[in-house]
Amino acid sequence: MVLQYVFASVEEELGTVMQLIRASVPKDGYLYKVCTPLAEKPGKGIRPGLFLLSTQLVSSGGNVSRFIPVATALELVHWASLLHDDVIDEATTRRGIPTVNSIYSPTTAILVGDFFFSRALYFLNDYGNGVLETIAKLLLDLVSGQVAEQMERGQYCLTEATYLQLIGDKTARFLATACSLGTRLAGASGDIVASAEEYGYCLGMVYQLRDDLLDITGSEGVLGKETGIDMAMGIETLPSIRARALLPQEYRQAIVAVVEDGCHALLRELLWECGALEYTEDLIRYYADRGEESLEGLPEGDIRDRLKLLLRYVVLREC
Numbered sequence: 001m002v003l004q005y006v007f008a009s010v011e012e013e014l015g016t017v018m019q020l021i022r023a024s025v026p027k028d029g030y031l032y033k034v035c036t037p038l039a040e041k042p043g044k045g046i047r048p049g050l051f052l053l054s055t056q057l058v059s060s061g062g063n064v065s066r067f068i069p070v071a072t073a074l075e076l077v078h079w080a081s082l083l084h085d086d087v088i089d090e091a092t093t094r095r096g097i098p099t100v101n102s103i104y105s106p107t108t109a110i111l112v113g114d115f116f117f118s119r120a121l122y123f124l125n126d127y128g129n130g131v132l133e134t135i136a137k138l139l140l141d142l143v144s145g146q147v148a149e150q151m152e153r154g155q156y157c158l159t160e161a162t163y164l165q166l167i168g169d170k171t172a173r174f175l176a177t178a179c180s181l182g183t184r185l186a187g188a189s190g191d192i193v194a195s196a197e198e199y200g201y202c203l204g205m206v207y208q209l210r211d212d213l214l215d216i217t218g219s220e221g222v223l224g225k226e227t228g229i230d231m232a233m234g235i236e237t238l239p240s241i242r243a244r245a246l247l248p249q250e251y252r253q254a255i256v257a258v259v260e261d262g263c264h265a266l267l268r269e270l271l272w273e274c275g276a277l278e279y280t281e282d283l284i285r286y287y288a289d290r291g292e293e294s295l296e297g298l299p300e301g302d303i304r305d306r307l308k309l310l311l312r313y314v315v316l317r318e319c
Helices: 002-006 008-023 030-040 046-055 064-089 106-124 131-152 160-185 190-217 238-246 248-261 265-273 276-295 302-316
Strands: none
Touching: 002 008, 002 046, 002 302, 008 030, 008 046, 008 064, 008 302, 030 106, 046 064, 046 160, 046 190, 046 302, 064 106, 064 131, 064 160, 106 131, 131 160, 160 190, 160 238, 190 238, 190 276, 190 302, 238 248, 238 265, 238 276, 248 265, 265 276, 276 302
């Protein structure tokens, strides 16, 4: 599997991250009951994996294990954001299992997400070097992006530029932070930190744009979650924005069918026929090319090669 190869050099540390997350959940009471299924299907581990790989880009990084608490905090922030996302999207499945909000309640999911945020702060407690400030800025970007998305929901007037800013805040900044923080804590030069941040940002843009396409074209069985959520929730992604710009009247008719009848077929057909999906693929290639260019600013070697492979994997991913 590609991800196993990419993160092979930090496999042991990623295992420790999961052990720490499991150990941080009280062993009695409702939290343990709710959190155990999440820990059994933890996801891809891309954010802590990227952070740990980034620390290995420079020889002065030394023992990677000393960065495990920060990697753990990053994964906990990600888990918290997913729980809150599922409430916002009214999602019923995640990673092939029922969501916390569907099993228990949206309130429970929000509170468990808050618990994961509290655990993240715990693991960051002993870190200096501006780590807490960096994570705080990351959370500000993430929340800003999510709030902007909700304010635009159902308005059908989002511009492409605003949308790219929005997904940059809610998705790409997280991966950019993982890469830049890893290199900075390992003692890299400012140029290397900047190149790592640019790589992470472009990787995140590719990841989110691919996610937008998969919500339209993907298989629920492969993705492990429902598709068509964005359309159902009145959230415009790049394909929809492009279709509206090209064929505004046909787009309005398709949206009426979604809103009034819950019928997505007309909108899906329009996105295919007007070239909006191909347009999105072109933008994915643009950010992928930018990401590959940024890798030239990183030290040559095995880690850089693995980061390049990860970028290509995200470009082509189906889940």
